[in-house]
Amino acid sequence: MFSTVVLKKFEKIKTPFYYYDLSLLKKTLHVLTSSAGKFGFIVHYALKANANKKILHEIKNAGIGADCVSGNEIKEALASGFKPGSVAFAGVGKTDEEIIYALNKNIFCFNCESQQEIEVINALAGKTGRTARVALRINPDINPNTHHYITTGLEENKFGINKGDLENVLKLLQKSKNIKLTGIHYHIGSQITDLSSFKSLCIKSNEIQHWLNKRNVFIEHINVGGGLGVDYHHPEKNMIPDFESYFKMFHDFLELQKNQKLHFELGRSVAAQCGALVSRALFIKKGVQTNFLILDAGMTELIRPALYQAYHKIENISAEVLRKSESKTNKGKTLKSGDENQIKYDVVGPICESSDCFGKGIMLPETKRGDLIAIRTAGAYGEVMSSTYNLRKKVKAYFGK
Numbered sequence: 001m002f003s004t005v006v007l008k009k010f011e012k013i014k015t016p017f018y019y020y021d022l023s024l025l026k027k028t029l030h031v032l033t034s035s036a037g038k039f040g041f042i043v044h045y046a047l048k049a050n051a052n053k054k055i056l057h058e059i060k061n062a063g064i065g066a067d068c069v070s071g072n073e074i075k076e077a078l079a080s081g082f083k084p085g086s087v088a089f090a091g092v093g094k095t096d097e098e099i100i101y102a103l104n105k106n107i108f109c110f111n112c113e114s115q116q117e118i119e120v121i122n123a124l125a126g127k128t129g130r131t132a133r134v135a136l137r138i139n140p141d142i143n144p145n146t147h148h149y150i151t152t153g154l155e156e157n158k159f160g161i162n163k164g165d166l167e168n169v170l171k172l173l174q175k176s177k178n179i180k181l182t183g184i185h186y187h188i189g190s191q192i193t194d195l196s197s198f199k200s201l202c203i204k205s206n207e208i209q210h211w212l213n214k215r216n217v218f219i220e221h222i223n224v225g226g227g228l229g230v231d232y233h234h235p236e237k238n239m240i241p242d243f244e245s246y247f248k249m250f251h252d253f254l255e256l257q258k259n260q261k262l263h264f265e266l267g268r269s270v271a272a273q274c275g276a277l278v279s280r281a282l283f284i285k286k287g288v289q290t291n292f293l294i295l296d297a298g299m300t301e302l303i304r305p306a307l308y309q310a311y312h313k314i315e316n317i318s319a320e321v322l323r324k325s326e327s328k329t330n331k332g333k334t335l336k337s338g339d340e341n342q343i344k345y346d347v348v349g350p351i352c353e354s355s356d357c358f359g360k361g362i363m364l365p366e367t368k369r370g371d372l373i374a375i376r377t378a379g380a381y382g383e384v385m386s387s388t389y390n391l392r393k394k395v396k397a398y399f400g401k
């Protein structure tokens with residue numbers, strides 16, 4: 001991802017910044033769309049993972065749909081060229097304004113999360129003279145074995161309609177003249193690496209479909225959400241997620257009825273690996289038990305470590321790429337990474353919060369003030385979650401072709 005040419009360019013750019021490798025994004029999209037195409041599956045991109053305009057442009061060009069969780073995301077998707085008929089709209093708390101906007105745009109589907117939401121959408125659809133296409137977001141009560149802050153499909157979570165309430169929901173739908181039930185929807189969590197969680201989802205979904213069919217309810221589509229994880233520990237080795245095995249799991253275990261379509265909403269697995277947060281070492285401070293490596297990037301640029309105790313690979317790219325290539329040209333011998341002294345650092349940001357820490361006890365080549373430090377796999381839930389806390393400015397994004 002970081003050639004010496006790329007790094008020479010970085011030397012002239014004010015840090016911190018996001019760097020996106022567009023050729024990796026394109027390759028990822030190619031593998032994604034060809035794997036999904038093999039099984040006839042339909043993919044929507046979850047804009048909340050990364051809504052950078054250039055990134056959206058590439059994703060739209062790959063021909064996939066959009067998955068939005070706010071009215072502004074729908075606006076951004078449409079402005080980027082996604083077709084209204086490809087937009088799914090999810091979220092536990094849709095406002096009237098957002099619902100009316102989505103109705104007027106005639107989007108593909110509202111993923112509904114409660115009885116009251118169904119009542120409100122029905123009323124607003126009546127007022128605007130439209131029929132709302134609705135999928136029920138069902139909480140399948142599956143534990144995806146990921147961090148509890150990004151688990152969404154357990155009964156204790158705020159998301160979705162519990163199975164026990166389905167009987168009442170069907171009664172409500174019969175009275176709701178401005179709603180057409182077109183699908184069922186699930187989303188059990190994010191950064192799921194154990195594919196067997198998706199197998200459990202398939203089995204639950206089959207049961208729910210049978211239960212609906214027995215009550216004479218037939219649906220056009222099933223939407224199994226997103227959640228496929230990426231390899232935060234080995235971004236170079238696993239640059240592109242194993243979409244093929246993921247889709248095959250659904251192909252093998254989810255029963256689709258005649259003409260029924262299967263939809264996916266993937267965010268992280270599309271955008272994560274192509275992005276890095278690039279910063280500079282400001283200071284190296286010797287602590288009592290550890291060395292602190294203080295960066296000019298912090299939780300304001302990438303909040304995942306502070307928010308979810310997430311791991312991101314941290315690299316001293318000045319030491320690992322630039323100095324290595326210089327010593328190669330100067331002395332005619334190759335330094336392998338690891339030849340430089342490895343030192344243990346707690347890598348922290350400048351924000352006035354103790355949780356502003358990117359990693360503890362990280363082994364890095366001896367790091368000097370001014371070295372470029374890359375925080376990898378930051379293309380999803382990075383830039384979009386940045387804030388201006390401490391009155392910091394939002395950082396810029398640069399793109400590699």
Ligand SMILES: *Cc1c(COP(=O)(O)O)cnc(C)c1O
Pocket residue numbers: 046048049067069090091187189190191225226227228265266267268269
């Ligand atoms: C966040 C979200 C997604 C995308 O999840 P990833 O883990 O990024 O793939 C899909 N669907 C819904 C409803 C979501 O909230």
